[in-house]
Amino acid sequence: MSGYDLARVRAEFPILRETVRGKRLAYLDNAATTQKPESVLRAMDGYYRSSNANVHRAVHELAERATGLYEGARDRIARWFKASREEIVFTRGTTEAINLVARSFLAPRLQPGDEVLLTGMEHHSNIVPWQLAGAKTVAAPVNDAGELVFEEWLKRIGPRTRLISVVHVSNSLGTVNPVEDIVREARARGIPVLVDGAQAIAHLPVDFPALGADFYVCSAHKAYGPTGFGCLVAKREHLEAMPPWHGGGDMIRTVAFEGSTWNEVPYKFEAGTPDMAGAIGFAAALDWIESAGLQAIAAHEHALLEYATPRVAAVPGLRLVGTARNKGGILSFVMQGAHPHDIGSILDQEGVAIRTGHHCTMPLMERFAVPATARASLAAYNGEDDVDQLVAALHKVVRLFG
Amino acid sequence: MELDELIETFEFLGDWEERYRFLIDLGRKLPPMPAEEHTEANKVRGCMSQVWFAHSLRPGTPPTLEFRGDSDAHIVKGLIALLFAVVSGKTPREIADSDIGEIFTRLGLENHITMNRRNGFYSMVERIQNIARQELARA
Numbered sequence: 001m002s003g004y005d006l007a008r009v010r011a012e013f014p015i016l017r018e019t020v021r022g023k024r025l026a027y028l029d030n031a032a033t034t035q036k037p038e039s040v041l042r043a044m045d046g047y048y049r050s051s052n053a054n055v056h057r058a059v060h061e062l063a064e065r066a067t068g069l070y071e072g073a074r075d076r077i078a079r080w081f082k083a084s085r086e087e088i089v090f091t092r093g094t095t096e097a098i099n100l101v102a103r104s105f106l107a108p109r110l111q112p113g114d115e116v117l118l119t120g121m122e123h124h125s126n127i128v129p130w131q132l133a134g135a136k137t138v139a140a141p142v143n144d145a146g147e148l149v150f151e152e153w154l155k156r157i158g159p160r161t162r163l164i165s166v167v168h169v170s171n172s173l174g175t176v177n178p179v180e181d182i183v184r185e186a187r188a189r190g191i192p193v194l195v196d197g198a199q200a201i202a203h204l205p206v207d208f209p210a211l212g213a214d215f216y217v218c219s220a221h222k223a224y225g226p227t228g229f230g231c232l233v234a235k236r237e238h239l240e241a242m243p244p245w246h247g248g249g250d251m252i253r254t255v256a257f258e259g260s261t262w263n264e265v266p267y268k269f270e271a272g273t274p275d276m277a278g279a280i281g282f283a284a285a286l287d288w289i290e291s292a293g294l295q296a297i298a299a300h301e302h303a304l305l306e307y308a309t310p311r312v313a314a315v316p317g318l319r320l321v322g323t324a325r326n327k328g329g330i331l332s333f334v335m336q337g338a339h340p341h342d343i344g345s346i347l348d349q350e351g352v353a354i355r356t357g358h359h360c361t362m363p364l365m366e367r368f369a370v371p372a373t374a375r376a377s378l379a380a381y382n383g384e385d386d387v388d389q390l391v392a393a394l395h396k397v398v399r400l401f402g
Numbered sequence: 403m404e405l406d407e408l409i410e411t412f413e414f415l416g417d418w419e420e421r422y423r424f425l426i427d428l429g430r431k432l433p434p435m436p437a438e439e440h441t442e443a444n445k446v447r448g449c450m451s452q453v454w455f456a457h458s459l460r461p462g463t464p465p466t467l468e469f470r471g472d473s474d475a476h477i478v479k480g481l482i483a484l485l486f487a488v489v490s491g492k493t494p495r496e497i498a499d500s501d502i503g504e505i506f507t508r509l510g511l512e513n514h515i516t517m518n519r520r521n522g523f524y525s526m527v528e529r530i531q532n533i534a535r536q537e538l539a540r541a
Binding site for chain 1: 418419422423426450451452473474475476477478515516519
């Protein structure tokens, strides 16, 4: 892989020097969460060491520093999506961002029987919030390769469809959905669209205005940033029209017992003391991705997926679940004679960290008639050695359970 | 198999791979659980894979407990077999009064089993203890 300095990338992630069970760590659980580079750790540590104070409405030097860093992070994040800073609402992550849209945007427009159109590969976080808001959830089918059946999806857009929501990259299968086509069709019918970018932002560029979606949601921790932080990117006109959902500090303009008024967007949706370190850490993570080069990372991960796929598929009794043509660095599989949890336990003994379970996509597991899968997922710091370690451990599984 | 015998065997097995192989074999030898006992009510909650327990009381003075169990994961089946080896044929009183969870540490399993699975193991222990207590209360 020319031009990609894997050794240099790895050197920036201190945790990769850990050993587990006396073995070299092959961390292949990146779809669950990625590891954090030095620059992110330093930014967050540095914030607490030299700039910590509560942001906004203070007249002292430290608070000014904190506010500067915090709002600077908003600018940085906005730039990442080519959005304006007013379109970036800070949340605790993807899940909270979807809940915000469900509660504040969708619920007020909902009549009994109204629908949200999803796909069969959605994460529970992109199913349950819509149900809680009172919508009927309709899912378009997924084919045997794990791809959305686009014609069937189109057919399910009906007069009751109030919102369309789709995962950009499937966490269970790696499938990259044709979000540009989905947004185009939705807009042609005047239906708002949300794109769940949790698994996408560390691997694909996202140009929010060019994509034309109404909402884009993501989590920092799946993109080399801290846990508990994420954002909702939303068209400003929606944010202006949406009522606030959490009440408290920072989201108000005036408070009186007769009634209160709200702050401007995006603050209207950010009640309480925010996660300053989280915002700063996320901005540092995006800086890190930019310095390593998103396109270079994507090319590296793609080459590694091409290296891994035939080797993993060649393990006796192993079946890949999710073989979409357009696919991110995720290998989901089941093995004859071994439950995914059995696989995970053996791999753990060999220093290979993967995830086993339903990956919060129970309807998708049902679709593929499996209780769970084992899932290896790639990131910028993975190499052929990680894949080799995985494949060797899988052969051990075969020896033990075969 | 008695507990001391199990521990001896486990200590004799050197590396984790042999211990896992032993666990998997134990699971394979677990008598099959009738299909009609794979019910929602017999499911043990708190396990990452599916686990079912059923039991019956063998008449005697005093009566003893017999357990049947199953899981879709082999390693878990092995853990079930370990537990049953310790409790099957014992009286409800003996089971209720004993610390059956201790076999986990006595076997040195904490070095080989992750936290999630350990919690599942203790869910199984709790279910067995509950069964024993219920039978005691009924007696």
